[in-house]
Amino acid sequence: MVVVGLTGGIGSGKTTILEVFKSLGVPVYIADTEAKALMNRSKVIKRKLIHLFGEEAYKNGKLNRPYLSSKIFNNKELLIKMNAIVHPKVASHFKRWVSKQNAEYVIKEAAIIFENNLQSQYNYIITVVADEDLRIKRVIKRDNASEEKVKTIINNQLSDAEKIKKSDFVIINNDLHEAKQQALNVHKEILKKIK
Incomplete structure (x- = not known):
């Protein structure tokens, strides 16, 4: 493909x-949209993000985007760590998605x-x-x-x-x-x- x-x-x-x-x-696959969905859906990502950012990373079980944005906005190191958690999951999700396209x-x-x-x-x-x-x-x-x-x-x-x-x-x-x-x-x- x-x-x-x-x-x-x-x-x-x-x-x-x-x-x-x-x-x-x-x-069409929109990586950012899928990343946000996976951050809400994947128990593994949730656990790792809470470990990285603390309990405030999620509010009522949903990703607390304003909080995460404030944490990574001027902190390249945290952004890199977050991407290392999320990007591999998005990559494998994309591979599965591609295999279903015709x-x-x-x-x-x-x-x-x-x-x-x-x-x-x-x-x-x-x-x-x-x-x-x-x-x-x-x-x-x-x-x-x-x-x-x-x-x-x-x-x-x-x-x-x-x-x-x-x-x-x-x-x-x-x-x-x-x-x-x-x-x-x-x-x-x-x-x-x-x-």
């Missing part, structure tokens, strides 16, 4: 582009493919980019976040220029109509390469 990675910085509009691929019949290719959306040096796991990588001011506006609107917080997140991620260098395809998502057309073109290109 051909696995295509889709990545991009916060607010670049990855979800919107994924919807285009879904509408073309491409199975398509020319699948897309796995993951925000930090390059940051975690995971590009070897993909046959092709698509990076979604957008102007920084537009990204900031989108995230403020979506998450009700402060401009300062969004800029901090952007500065902690690899720059678009770096991601573009390492990608097979780039979709510029400043204008929705144009971005959808680019996604369609990328889809056709991938199918051509697979043949």
